[in-house]
Amino acid sequence: DAKTTQPNSMESNEEEPVHLPCNHSTISGTDYIHWYRQLPSQGPEYVIHGLTSNVNNRMASLAIAEDRKSSTLILHRATLRDAAVYYCILRHGGSQGNLIFGKGTKLSVKP
Amino acid sequence: EPEVTQTPSHQVTQMGQEVILRCVPISNHLYFYWYRQILGQKVEFLVSFYNNEISEKSEIFDDQFSVERPDGSNFTLKIRSTKLEDSAMYFCASLRGAGYEYEAFFGQGTRLTVV
Numbered sequence: 452d453a454k455t456t457q458p459n460s461m462e463s464n465e466e467e468p469v470h471l472p473c474n475h476s477t478i479s480g481t482d483y484i485h486w487y488r489q490l491p492s493q494g495p496e497y498v499i500h501g502l503t504s505n506v507n508n509r510m511a512s513l514a515i516a517e518d519r520k521s522s523t524l525i526l527h528r529a530t531l532r533d534a535a536v537y538y539c540i541l542r543h544g545g546s547q548g549n550l551i552f553g554k555g556t557k558l559s560v561k562p
Numbered sequence: 563e564p565e566v567t568q569t570p571s572h573q574v575t576q577m578g579q580e581v582i583l584r585c586v587p588i589s590n591h592l593y594f595y596w597y598r599q600i601l602g603q604k605v606e607f608l609v610s611f612y613n614n615e616i617s618e619k620s621e622i623f624d625d626q627f628s629v630e631r632p633d634g635s636n637f638t639l640k641i642r643s644t645k646l647e648d649s650a651m652y653f654c655a656s657l658r659g660a661g662y663e664y665e666a667f668f669g670q671g672t673r674l675t676v677v
Contacts, residue, residue: 489605547657550605550607
């Protein structure tokens, strides 16, 4: 699986939008972009995934660059509960293989 | 909402002892995984399991480790002779497959402490 690069940490204020970037310049045409997060003392949790088009779900939005070499996870209104480590992971389409976690971005949310 | 359940939540064992970590994946899922996370480090893949056999394993998953799905519901990870460096959080995960490959569900983890 291709490598991703994320900032080590980011800070946000509660109820403000948060944009978490991810670079994946070596992405292949069949790689999906997945985001997971890990709340303190919990297992990882699926957030969202996409291939080429921007995606929205109840948790977040995923904006994918036209060349697919980068993407941004958008939390529209951060809450204290969104404080977590966010992982951007590339996965071959249709693969049931393991997820390869990097260090992720630790998001802190200030009240 | 369906969830992956892991027991126990915390296990303390003496070095050299055998431990079995237990997981109940989501019932209609087909693919099962074990990951571990040493304190302060990345989540690392250990093994994947499908159709009653190991489909992939990492370098970490050596002869001291084994997995089993004995009764069609439980999925276990056994460490035969624990070492201090096996101390970590162990996460079980499951995946539905069959067009639903995008979302892996993780359990809350078992914290293993080897003393």
